[in-house]
Amino acid sequence: MVAAAETKDMGGAKGGGGGSGVVLASYGRGVLVQAQDVTLHCELKGRKQRIVCGDRVTWAYPPSADGPSIESIAPRRNLVERIDARGRAEPVAANIDRLAMVVAPQPTPDWFLVDRYWAGAAMKDLGAVLIVNKRDLGTDSIQPELATYRNLRLACVEVSASSPAGIADLRHPLAVGVTLIVGQSGVGKSSLVNALIPDAAAQTAELTRDAEGRHTTTTARWYQFGADAALIDAPGVRDFAPPASLVRAAERGFLEIHELSVNCRFKDCRHMEEPGCAVRTAVLNRQMPARRYESYRRLFRLYEKLAS
């Protein structure tokens, strides 16, 4: 168990005390819990207990243990998962309100990834916002893609983590609720958290890498953002998707495909090779960007593979 220096400050809580809190981070056999005004390292009781960032938990000091442990997890409003290297769903964070998808001129954006994030958010009824970071490097090269998203009514905010002035534009869309920040490595997710929450930097040193210097699988980290909001920095999140049984749900994440599909000849059209598909017709007629359709096809095939 992690040395529980903070628990010494618990005063009367030690020996029979307990309470509730939110999970700031989950790592291996322990979790970091924010309980009112103290941060606690808690042990997990059962091997099966799987707790993620954003979980609401109760904790207590069992009589024989030397530190607090998790007693229960409150039912989750939702759970965001990613798919690990073996194709299995792996929980990342719970009780999320929106997904903030970060791109930047550098590294070169992976728009397929953005489409998958957005589709994943739509399938879970999460809000979504596209943050373009590093605008100081110039965003001309990515404006055509941004136009595609703006046409689809996705909120896009262009900022620079290195410029406090522009960062103000980002406060409003993230001011209420829990935002999970996702995106390619190096786009500046952690930098944005630090820019928005000046004292967050003090909290970033711990728990981000395991002993071998790799990202651990459970590094999502919660930062309180004012009284009514939180930001979750999720360094390891690359892919996530609902369980494979939701193959046909792929369409739900693509607003334009969903709207076009009412005109497909077959009610259960998958928009792949079916005759009379209104989606493919729209792509051929350039009424829908071919790249977005390709994203849909890739996501669909991924679900199909996972389901098999």
Ligand SMILES: Nc1nc2c(ncn2[C@@H]2O[C@H](COP(=O)(O)OP(=O)(O)OP(=O)(O)O)[C@@H](O)[C@H]2O)c(=O)[nH]1
């Ligand atoms: N020019 C410029 N560089 C930035 C900006 N924001 C972040 N960077 C730089 O981009 C690099 C990556 O930033 P991070 O915040 O670590 O990126 P990240 O998305 O958290 O990366 P992972 O944790 O690996 O997923 C750092 O060298 C930052 O200094 C920005 O607005 N402008």
Ligand SMILES: [Mg+2]
């Ligand atoms: Mg980071």
Ligand SMILES: [Zn+2]
């Ligand atoms: Zn179709």
